Amino acid sequence: MQFPQNPTVSRSLAIFATAAISALTLSGCVPNQPGGSGATTIKVDSSADECAVSAAEAPSGSLVFSVTNSGDQVTEFYLLADDGLRIIGEVENIGPGISRNLVVNAYPGDYFTVCKPGMIGAGIGRAAFKVTDSGAHLALAGDVSEQVETANANYKAYVKDQVEQLVTGTEAFAKAYIAGDDDAARALYAPARMHWERIETVAESFGDLDPRMDLREADLEEGQEWTGWHAIEKDLWPAEAEAGFEAYSSEKRNALADQLVADTHTLYEKVQDLNYSLDQQTNEAIGLLDEVASGKITGEEEAWSHTDLWDFQANIDGARVLFEGVKPILEQKDAELAKTLTSEFASLQKLLDAQRVGDGFRLYTELSPAEIKALSDQVNALAEPLAGLTAALVL
Amino acid sequence: MAGAGIGIGADRAVLAATESPPAQTYPFYGKHQAGITTPAQDRLHFAAFDVLDIDRSELKSLLRDWTVAAARMTSGLPAGRFDPGGGPYDAPPDDTGEAIGLPASSLTITFGFGPSLFDSRFGLQSSKPAALVDLPHFPGDALEEERSGGDLCIQACSQDPQVAVHAIRNLSRIAFGRASLRWAQLGFGRTSSTSQSQSTPRNLFGFKDGTANLKAEESGELDEQLWAAAEDGPAWMSGGSYLVARTIRMRIETWDRISLREQEQIFGRNKTDGAPLSGGQEFTEPDFETLGRADAPLIDPASHVHLAHPSIHGGAKLLRRGYNFVDGNDELGRLNAGLFFLAYQRDPRRQFIPIQLSLARADLLNEYIQHIGSAIFAIPPGCREGSYIGSALFGD
Numbered sequence: 001m002q003f004p005q006n007p008t009v010s011r012s013l014a015i016f017a018t019a020a021i022s023a024l025t026l027s028g029c030v031p032n033q034p035g036g037s038g039a040t041t042i043k044v045d046s047s048a049d050e051c052a053v054s055a056a057e058a059p060s061g062s063l064v065f066s067v068t069n070s071g072d073q074v075t076e077f078y079l080l081a082d083d084g085l086r087i088i089g090e091v092e093n094i095g096p097g098i099s100r101n102l103v104v105n106a107y108p109g110d111y112f113t114v115c116k117p118g119m120i121g122a123g124i125g126r127a128a129f130k131v132t133d134s135g136a137h138l139a140l141a142g143d144v145s146e147q148v149e150t151a152n153a154n155y156k157a158y159v160k161d162q163v164e165q166l167v168t169g170t171e172a173f174a175k176a177y178i179a180g181d182d183d184a185a186r187a188l189y190a191p192a193r194m195h196w197e198r199i200e201t202v203a204e205s206f207g208d209l210d211p212r213m214d215l216r217e218a219d220l221e222e223g224q225e226w227t228g229w230h231a232i233e234k235d236l237w238p239a240e241a242e243a244g245f246e247a248y249s250s251e252k253r254n255a256l257a258d259q260l261v262a263d264t265h266t267l268y269e270k271v272q273d274l275n276y277s278l279d280q281q282t283n284e285a286i287g288l289l290d291e292v293a294s295g296k297i298t299g300e301e302e303a304w305s306h307t308d309l310w311d312f313q314a315n316i317d318g319a320r321v322l323f324e325g326v327k328p329i330l331e332q333k334d335a336e337l338a339k340t341l342t343s344e345f346a347s348l349q350k351l352l353d354a355q356r357v358g359d360g361f362r363l364y365t366e367l368s369p370a371e372i373k374a375l376s377d378q379v380n381a382l383a384e385p386l387a388g389l390t391a392a393l394v395l
Numbered sequence: 396m397a398g399a400g401i402g403i404g405a406d407r408a409v410l411a412a413t414e415s416p417p418a419q420t421y422p423f424y425g426k427h428q429a430g431i432t433t434p435a436q437d438r439l440h441f442a443a444f445d446v447l448d449i450d451r452s453e454l455k456s457l458l459r460d461w462t463v464a465a466a467r468m469t470s471g472l473p474a475g476r477f478d479p480g481g482g483p484y485d486a487p488p489d490d491t492g493e494a495i496g497l498p499a500s501s502l503t504i505t506f507g508f509g510p511s512l513f514d515s516r517f518g519l520q521s522s523k524p525a526a527l528v529d530l531p532h533f534p535g536d537a538l539e540e541e542r543s544g545g546d547l548c549i550q551a552c553s554q555d556p557q558v559a560v561h562a563i564r565n566l567s568r569i570a571f572g573r574a575s576l577r578w579a580q581l582g583f584g585r586t587s588s589t590s591q592s593q594s595t596p597r598n599l600f601g602f603k604d605g606t607a608n609l610k611a612e613e614s615g616e617l618d619e620q621l622w623a624a625a626e627d628g629p630a631w632m633s634g635g636s637y638l639v640a641r642t643i644r645m646r647i648e649t650w651d652r653i654s655l656r657e658q659e660q661i662f663g664r665n666k667t668d669g670a671p672l673s674g675g676q677e678f679t680e681p682d683f684e685t686l687g688r689a690d691a692p693l694i695d696p697a698s699h700v701h702l703a704h705p706s707i708h709g710g711a712k713l714l715r716r717g718y719n720f721v722d723g724n725d726e727l728g729r730l731n732a733g734l735f736f737l738a739y740q741r742d743p744r745r746q747f748i749p750i751q752l753s754l755a756r757a758d759l760l761n762e763y764i765q766h767i768g769s770a771i772f773a774i775p776p777g778c779r780e781g782s783y784i785g786s787a788l789f790g791d
Contacts, residue, residue: 069674074687093687095674098665119688221534221756283654290649290762297727300537369726376727380648387652 039064039103044113046075046094051115051125058106059134065102065113069094075117077102079129082110092119108133144329148278151325155276158321159199163268166195170264174257177232180250186236190307190360193229197314198321199271201287206270213263216303228263230303232256237304278326282390285322288315289383297376299364309361312375313352319386320345326393334392337385344382351378419554420499423466425777426634427622428784430503431714431739432611434590436552439582439718440559441640441735442567443509443545443770444574451517455789457573461506461549461566462783471499474565491568493561500555504562506784507548507638507772522788524632526623526742527773530639533755535766542642542768545577550638550737552716556583578768580642580735582718589716595669595677599645599719599732600763602662603669606677607705609714620712620741627742631787634776636714639747641736642768648729650763661759663698671700697759703750711746713738733764743771 039062043054048071067077074095079088079102088111089104108131116123169192176184196203196214204210211219213228220226234241235248248256276284295301296312323341330338351374355362421429446454464474473479475489482488513523551562560581567576586598587605591612598604609620618624625633650658655666663681664671671681672693681700687693694701705712716739721732740746755761775785782791 074674074685074693076688093672093693095670095672095685095693097675097679098670098672099667100665218537219534220532221752222531224534283657286652290652293649294646294762373727376729383649383652390654 041066044068044077044115045070046077046115046117046125047071048073048117049124051077051113051123051127053113053127053129056128057130057132059136060106060108060131061134061136063104063106063131065089065091065104066099067091067094067102067115068099069096069117071117072096073118075115076119076123078112078114078116078123079104079106080112080114082112084112084126106131144332147329151278151281151329152276154325155281155322156274158325159202159271159274159276162195162199163264163271166192167264167268169193169195170261174261177236178254178257180253182236185232186305189229189233189236189305190302190310193307194310194314194317196229197291197311198318200291200315200318201284202271202274203267206267209263209267209270213260213267216301227256227259229260232260233302234304240304240306278329279390279394281322281326282393285319285389286383286387288319288322289379289386291315293376293379293383297372297379302364306363306365307361308364309352309355309367313361316345316348316352323386323389326389329393330389337388337392340385341382341389344378344385348375348378348382351375419501420470421501421503423469423504424780427636428505428774428777429469430505430550430552431621431636431716431774432589432617433501433503433552434593434611435585435587435716436501436503436554437583437585438553438556438559439585439735440551440556440563440579441582441737442549442551442563442579443577443640444547444549444567444570445577446512446516446546446574447572449573451789453573454517455783455791457570458506458785459783460569462778464566464569465504465506465562465784466780468494468562468565469499469502469504471502474562474569491561491564493564494558497555497558497561500553500558502551502553502558502562504566505550505552505774507550507774508785508788509545509547509770509772511544512546519788522629522631524623524627524629524637524773526627526637526744527771528744528748530743530769530771531748531752533751533766535755535761536769537765537767538769539767542578542580544770545772547574548638548640548770548772556581580718580720580768581722582720582735584719586717586719586734587715589714598734599647599721600650600658600662602658602664602666603677604717604734605715606664606669607712609712616712617714620746621714621739623741631785632773632775636739636741636774637743638772638774639736639738639740639743640768640770640772641766642733643736644731644733644765644767646729646763646765647732660695661698661763663694663700695759697757699754699758699760702753702758707753708750709745711750713740713746713750733767739774 040058041064042058044065044067045052046067046069065077065079069075074093076090076092076094078090080086081088088106089102091100091102094100111129111131112126113129114123114126169188173185173188173192176188214230215226215228216230217226217234234245235253238245238247292312292315296308296315299306299308301311302308323345327338355367355371421433423429468474473490477489479488479490479492479495510523510527510529513519513527549563549566551559553559563579585596587608588595589608589611591610595603595606609616621636623632623635623637659666659672669677671679673682673685681694681704683692683694683696683701685693716737718735720735721730723731725731738747775788778784778786
């Protein structure tokens with residue numbers, strides 16, 4: 001958790017809403033700067049009654065359709081396959097006067113272009129578009145729809161499993177905390193939280209639950225009640241708190257623990273029917289690495305328990321599971337990237353393994369600056385190519 | 396007029412149209428202090444000071460000395476009586492000398508008073524403006540004491556970084572024994588336009604910032620939103636303003652890894668030309684009602700442009716005058732970069748505080764920024780030649 005989210009529109013949820021690339025077509029859009037290396041740029045003018053495409057033919061390879069909305073309604077542009085139905089690529093939500101690019105990797109063949117001002121109906125200005133064989137080497141366009149279905153279903157099962165374990169872990173933790181068995185509660189704290197951190201970006205998509213469960217003290221607004229994991233964390237590690245910190249009363253302990261358990265059950269219910277498209281999954285993986293880079297590597301997440309490396313490992317676990325789920329598809333699309341990511345994940349795991357103690361890790365405060373720097377550098381080494389994953393899969 | 400000399404006699408709008416040639420000077424004395432509606436210069440050196448163990452009359456003499464030196468430097472003269480190489484041979488030069496040969500380069504020097512100046516030390520308690528409140532804790536604040544607060548502040552802006560640094564250096568030197576530097580910030584690129592003649596610059600996230608800023612030409616709006624009026628009280632602040640300074644660290648490494656789609660969603664504007672995602676060009680008013688696919692608003696309700704928009708804050712606007720900074724790197728090898736946010740306004744209780752509260756709660760941008768420094772200052776009105784900045788506060 002970095003910052004409290006808007007109660008109704010969280011970052012992840014909002015991405016879900018706008019990432020309208022269908023996982024089944026897999027040939028979606030990635031807006032890009034025009035004039036990239038070797039790309040052919042085609043201008044499209046979407047007006048009220050026309051869909052003017054500057055060329056009816058282009059060589060195979062990377063094509064950039066630079067779409068300008070000169071009408072007064074929100075418009076969309078589609079590149080359709082020769083059956084006139086299957087979507088090869090699309091850009092949506094182009095406001096009047098706005099330009100946006102559709103970047104596609106086009107194979108030789110016959111296509112159609114069409115605009116859809118007002119976003120309803122069959123669209124206007126449907127025109128034939130031919131892609132000639134440039135001799136450019138393109139990866140084979142295999143049918144990956146089955147693999148996509150598998151990846152989606154597997155990830156759904158993974159999230160449900162993690163939340164089930166989170167429920168069990170949280171209940172045991174809450175029980176020990178209420179009973180005043182602080183040693184047991186401290187020992188259960190970080191392992192239980194790992195189930196949260198593995199699916200952190202999914203959990204954060206529930207903008208009402210996340211602040212109740214995972215808010216840090218610095219993220220509070222004046223007068224706002226503080227609840228959740230970190231409020232209890234401070235009470236369990238009072239020696240790390242500021243001078244004058246007063247231990248919570250047993251009433252407060254009960255209330256905090258009960259609410260955490262109840263909220264975890266709510267989370268459990270909410271994830272039962274959640275489905276994840278391919279680009280949601282890849283964006284989640286990137287998001288988890290962001291969480292590591294901004295919260296865990298700096299020791300800001302666990303200000304009192306200093307168990308940041310547990311969270312770190314769990315974020316990486318979650319990202320690796322997401323990556324491995326889409327890896328068979330990526331290997332067809334961009335084998336080199338799949339290889340790079342496999343190797344960078346392994347290098348990062350090696351660094352984390354070096355910090356293991358028993359079933360857990362060394363505390364953040366026990367790490368030397370050089371060790372933290374090495375972890376940070378490897379997070380960058382992994383996160384940078386990982387950021388290209390969505391584009392590699394949908395292009 | 397490009398490359399022309401000192402624009403004496405020209406009015407500010409005409410001067411602004413020249414995009415500030417290096418030799419330009421702005422008058423120090425006037426109704427308002429310079430450096431607020433002055434077309435934002437490219438470079439900044441900002442400094443906050445703690446007043447040392449001195450009395451009220453010594454504080455007044457510090458302000459007098461600062462006023463004289465500031466008036467000299469902004470007109471391109473050395474800070475002291477003598478040229479840096481022309482004073483008594485056995486005395487240290489009374490100007491440090493690194494600005495020898497450099498023109499004024501649009502230098503402005505703006506002074507302010509922090510809330511702590513109005514404690515019991517100088518008998519100023521009853522003169523404290525009601526609008527000069529301590530800022531509340533905003534969600535996500537990670538403020539560092541050594542980058543926050545201050546009894547006094549000086550904002551030095553110039554087209555030439557050496558000229559701005561020269562100003563702060565010499566004013567700090569003049570203050571030795573009376574006030575000492577508490578914290579300071581260098582800025583290398585303006586992030587706002589304060590005049591319609593200026594193009595909108597970009598922040599380090601690569602987006603245009605301050606498109607909807609208050610501008611010098613909007614005189615009615617300035618009276619409404621920028622300048623403290625006599626009826627606002629206290630009388631000594633009439634024609635002044637209030638400055639909020641926030642040091643905002645940007646997590647540019649993680650930002651650079653998110654898709655263009657997400658970057659534009661977060662700001663609510665298009666990256667290339669700054670047009671709102673609802674359509675139009677940069678200066679088209681955003682339309683938060685325009686719906687896209689699945690009836691979702693084209694501009695995300697949690698986007699920066701929406702949450703900061705005057706329409707949800709009772710029309711409240713700010714005159715932003717911020718700067719980009721990159722202060723080396725941190726221990727993790729990340730650029731220590733961000734935005735040094737400066738915003739002038741008539742009353743922070745109606746302007747900065749509610750706007751920032753709404754941003755701190757929900758702005759999508761929060762994942763990529765962290766506020767690490769904070770200060771607020773009363774910016775007294777300008778003064779006439781022979782008087783000094785803040786004289787009305789002391790009843791002079």
